[in-house]
Amino acid sequence: MQSADFVTDTSTLCIFDLESLRHRLDDDSDWWTVPDEELLEVNNGNIAFIGLGEDGKYCLEVCESLVETDISINLNCPSGRLFIGAGEEVTGEGLEPEALRGGMFLDLSPGIYRLAIYRKSPRLVAICFEQTSDGGENKFTTPVQI
Structure with a gap:
């Protein structure tokens, strides 16, 4: 298991x-x-x-598997180099993430993954990546919150 802390001002x-x-x-x-x-x-x-509901410091755990899941999301990973962290670091304005607010970079095999996400406590979020042959699309009608 890998873990990292990050801080967000956008929840x-x-x-x-x-x-x-x-x-x-x-x-x-x-x-x-x-x-x-x-x-x-x-x-x-x-x-x-x-969406986490509150600003502040959070801990991430990247796990092999999860017993409980709050949400599942399909994610395309063409290069296999993932950023996991604060929304403020998303690509834009000529910049890419640097994990300045914490978080982590994770290297996986390129492909399509199903993310299982579970909020273990108010400030602890667990994530599991499972490679899948399903398409990388999702069908959300509202922003994702846990």
């Missing part, structure tokens, strides 16, 4: 392959705060935005 955890959001590199840094834009990228499997 948001994001998980994405850096290659999946290169098309957003020149967008405004807050492009993702527009619900339609957020849902477009989540439903295309380019990113998982997870």
Whole structure:
């Protein structure tokens, strides 16, 4: 199991392959705060935005498996290099994540993954990655919250 802390002022955890959001590199840094834009990228499997309900410091655990799950999200991982951390670090305005607010980079085999996400406590979020042959799309109608 890997773990890391991160701090968010937008109450948001994001998980994405850096290659999946290169098309957003020149967008405004807050492009993702527009619900339609957020849902477009989540439903295309380019990113998982997870609303946490409160700002502050959180701990992440990347686990082999989870017994309980709050939400599952499909995620495209074309390069296999993922960022997991604060929403503020999402690609935009010419910048890509650097884990300045904590979080982590995770290397996986390229492919499509099903993310299982479980809030173990108010400040602890567990994530499991399972490679899948299903499509990388999602069908959310509202932003994801746990």
